[in-house]
Amino acid sequence: MIHQYVSNGYNIVLDVNSGCVHVVDEITYRVIPLVEEALAQNTEGIGNLAAYAAGRLSESSEEPVEALALQEVIGEILELKEAGMLYTEDIYEQYIDEFKNRGTVVKALCLHIAHDCNLACQYCFAQEGEYHGRKALMSFEVGRKALDFLVASSGSRVNLEVDFFGGEPLLNWQVVKDLVAYGRSLEEPHHKKFRFTLTTNGVLLNDEILEFANKEMANIVLSIDGRKKIHDLMRPHRGGQGSYDEVVPKYKKVAESRNQMNYYVRGTFTRNNLDFAEDVRHLADEGFEQISVEPVVAADTEAYALREEDIPAILAEYDKLALEYIRRKKEGKGFNFFHFMIDLEGGPCVAKRLSGCGSGTEYLAVTPWGDFYPCHQFVGQEEFLMGNVDEGIIRTDIRDTFKRCNVYAKEKCRDCFAKFYCSGGCAANAYHFSGSIDGAYDLGCELQKKRVECAIMIKAALADEEKEKTL
Amino acid sequence: MKHIKTLTTRDVKESMKKGGCGECQTSCQSACKTSCTVGNQSCEKAR
Numbered sequence: 327m328i329h330q331y332v333s334n335g336y337n338i339v340l341d342v343n344s345g346c347v348h349v350v351d352e353i354t355y356r357v358i359p360l361v362e363e364a365l366a367q368n369t370e371g372i373g374n375l376a377a378y379a380a381g382r383l384s385e386s387s388e389e390p391v392e393a394l395a396l397q398e399v400i401g402e403i404l405e406l407k408e409a410g411m412l413y414t415e416d417i418y419e420q421y422i423d424e425f426k427n428r429g430t431v432v433k434a435l436c437l438h439i440a441h442d443c444n445l446a447c448q449y450c451f452a453q454e455g456e457y458h459g460r461k462a463l464m465s466f467e468v469g470r471k472a473l474d475f476l477v478a479s480s481g482s483r484v485n486l487e488v489d490f491f492g493g494e495p496l497l498n499w500q501v502v503k504d505l506v507a508y509g510r511s512l513e514e515p516h517h518k519k520f521r522f523t524l525t526t527n528g529v530l531l532n533d534e535i536l537e538f539a540n541k542e543m544a545n546i547v548l549s550i551d552g553r554k555k556i557h558d559l560m561r562p563h564r565g566g567q568g569s570y571d572e573v574v575p576k577y578k579k580v581a582e583s584r585n586q587m588n589y590y591v592r593g594t595f596t597r598n599n600l601d602f603a604e605d606v607r608h609l610a611d612e613g614f615e616q617i618s619v620e621p622v623v624a625a626d627t628e629a630y631a632l633r634e635e636d637i638p639a640i641l642a643e644y645d646k647l648a649l650e651y652i653r654r655k656k657e658g659k660g661f662n663f664f665h666f667m668i669d670l671e672g673g674p675c676v677a678k679r680l681s682g683c684g685s686g687t688e689y690l691a692v693t694p695w696g697d698f699y700p701c702h703q704f705v706g707q708e709e710f711l712m713g714n715v716d717e718g719i720i721r722t723d724i725r726d727t728f729k730r731c732n733v734y735a736k737e738k739c740r741d742c743f744a745k746f747y748c749s750g751g752c753a754a755n756a757y758h759f760s761g762s763i764d765g766a767y768d769l770g771c772e773l774q775k776k777r778v779e780c781a782i783m784i785k786a787a788l789a790d791e792e793k794e795k796t797l
Numbered sequence: 798m799k800h801i802k803t804l805t806t807r808d809v810k811e812s813m814k815k816g817g818c819g820e821c822q823t824s825c826q827s828a829c830k831t832s833c834t835v836g837n838q839s840c841e842k843a844r
């Protein structure tokens with residue numbers, strides 16, 4: 327299976343199942359799908375393939391291709407095929423099945439430290455922190471049991487992840503600190519390593535918190551939407567006044583004190599700012615180097631929800647952003663954009679790539695009162711209540727449903743070129759938009775595919791630049 | 798090659814042999830929390 331597209335003047339051919347990325351000239355771009363067709367009809371040998379391709383090319387109104395060049399191109403194509411770098415078969419389905427059937431261990435928890443918030447962001451899926459429920463803070467006792475559960479359920483995994491999430495976790499900061507200390511005390515005796523992360527809206531950030539976080543948190547996610555007017559529109563206080571001015575200076579401090587690493591300024595774009603590349607640019611201009619700005623996920627009854635008719639504008643905006651991204655990198659003023667980052671050389675193994683996000687199996691969310699849900703986005707939906715910190719996982723049936731969920735369980739993902747980068751998408755989005763965790767969230771897919779295309783094009787462009795430098 | 802330039806990529810097939818240790822980061826714990834993106838993650842062993 328191949329996927330080909332033209333972006334920023336590059337003819338890109340992705341050999342989906344090997345992950346190889348080829349940048350090709352125009353003739354090759356036209357010939358590659360024809361050879362695939364011919365091979366599917368069992369045509370063999372360079373001469374026969376060339377004859378087939380020539381026949382098909384003559385049907386098109388585009389410029390004819392010289393016979394000699396055609397032979398040469400097909401020669402190169404076959405060389406890549408021999409090397410397992412083109413037209414590679416999908417041989418992973420059974421492997422992923424076996425992989426998913428292994429014993430389940432839990433390796434990550436999202437602790438809902440506070441179901442309460444000091445902001446009233448319009449698009450919050452937690453509904454001002456309360457997740458369709460009541461306001462509540464997690465007690466140390468509940469958190470301690472959650473960490474004990476994690477250690478006990480993690481088998482031989484060494485690295486364990488715990489995200490302090492909310493609502494707004496800084497509303498319950500003492501418990502966060504106590505849980506970090508407790509977690510650290512478990513590391514040596516159990517031979518584990520905790521990786522703590524914090525997601526905050528910044529309002530309560532201060533020097534004491536920052537100092538602690540810089541010592542203990544592997545990552546900090548700082549919510550900010552971009553330009554002041556956009557941010558203040560969507561992220562106001564409960565009284566309506568914006569939060570931009572108070573959080574930006576604090577975020578700058580975080581970024582600097584962490585040497586511009588291991589943090590993200592993380593925004594959400596909505597129908598109100600389909601020109602979100604401007605917001606990313608704004609954040610970069612403010613000196614942030616780790617940026618993530620992502621599409622809102624909202625019911626289509628909301629005025630700010632993204633609609634199908636917005637897709638062309640959003641895709642064009644990603645293209646625009648990609649060009650800006652390359653330009654700034656080349657000027658030495660680069661930033662990272664979470665969804666354009668792709669690790670072609672050292673990316674994850676195929677098991678990770680195709681087995682889904684892990685919600686409901688290796689990843690669970692814990693409410694302030696200690697209930698388990700498949701992930702933060704399912705919290706509050708009673709049909710997904712899986713168990714609690716005292717009794718562990720009670721609804722093993724829910725776990726098993728999530729366990730089966732992977733790229734091959736989803737009709738749409740099976741044939742999608744983005745599957746190795748997307749892993750079959752977000753189960754929560756799939757559920758909310760299609761009614762089943764094995765369904766798809768079509769709008770999300772369109773954007774995801776575009777981001778993958780941009781990310782790969784950026785690699786091609788930057789590789790080009792490297793070459794120019796060495797010439 | 799004259800017509801095709803190939804970027805350096807990890808051999809996905811090869812990773813069937815050595816992969817699957819599960820020590821890597823959970824996809825949603827990174828920054829996003831609303832979509833599953835694995836392409837940008839790193840393999841714990843390749844670090």
Ligand code: SF4
Nearest residue numbers: 739742748750751771
């Ligand atoms: S983009 Fe959509 S169809 Fe493609 S792998 Fe991701 S969830 Fe599946």
Ligand code: SF4
Nearest residue numbers: 683701752753754825
């Ligand atoms: S279901 Fe979606 S939100 Fe939940 S962990 Fe998976 S990717 Fe993240």
